Amino acid sequence: MQYVTSKGLIHRDLTARNIFLFGSVVAKISDFSQCCCCDESGTYQETANIRLPLKWMSLESLISKVFSEKSDVWSFGVLIYEMFSFGRVPYAGLNDDELVGFLENGRRLERLMNVDNSLHEIMTECWMSNPEDRHKFTYLEEKFHAFIEIRSELYGYVEADD
Secondary structure, X not given: OHHHHHOOEEOOOOOHHXXXXXXXXXXXXXXXXXXXXXXXXXXXXXXXXXXXXXXXXXXXXXXXXXXXXXXXXXXXXXXXXXXXXXXXXXXXXXXXXXXXXXXXXXXXXXXXXXXXXXHHHHHHHHOOOOHHHOOOHHHHHHHHHHHHHHHHHHOOOOOOOO
16 A cells, blocks of 8 residues: 555555455555545545445545545555454444444444454554544554564564573
8 A cells, every 4th residue: 555655546445355365475455446646735535426435434534525545544444454353344333324423433443352452553543533643554564564573583482581
């Protein structure tokens, strides 16, 4: 997504169904049918009445139809939820009409049992109400590279006390 963003594009449909896996380490983003170019402010204001994935959309996109890198970051947090819930539908107990109120009240997807503190923190940071409080994909890319390095160094081992 950092590459997509670097080209001035907003995906707007970043969901697990649009990620293709090749082998054990290659993931490719697909379905750029909702993709749009951002203006000089880095945003895109939707004026047409089109189908968009409501339960993956950021609060500002749901309310004002404003899209940006930060709205894709929100969707990325929901994508992580999909991955670690093994494909559960986000906000399964809510209908579309209840979603905005749920999010406006500061509520978010529940924490999953198999998500550690550091990943859960990233997910919740992706869902900050104010888009300016969300990280950019460059930061998220660095963070995930660091996770992989740490996990690789410790793979199969625990650190023993002296």
